[in-house]
Amino acid sequence: MSEPNDLVEKAKAEISGMAKEGLAHPSTKPVLTGAAIGAVAGVLLPVVSLPIGLVAGAGIAFWNRIRR
Numbered sequence: 001m002s003e004p005n006d007l008v009e010k011a012k013a014e015i016s017g018m019a020k021e022g023l024a025h026p027s028t029k030p031v032l033t034g035a036a037i038g039a040v041a042g043v044l045l046p047v048v049s050l051p052i053g054l055v056a057g058a059g060i061a062f063w064n065r066i067r068r
Contacts, residue, residue, distance in 0.1 A: 010066045027065045034061025
């Protein structure tokens with residue numbers, strides 16, 4: 001498993017790349033897809049609201065991208 005500082009550095013690099021390149025960055029579309037899936041789940045599930053689902057979905061997709 002990666003060191004915690006390594007994950008932080010990878011996360012910073014991914015966020016920076018996504019901000020600079022927009023949809024051209026390879027992580028942007030999977031993270032947006034995760035956010036959309038989370039938002040739909042937030043609408044359908046009574047315990048989760050749309051914003052929480054959106055953030056959770058984006059977070060899970062982002063985590064899957066940086067931990068590789």
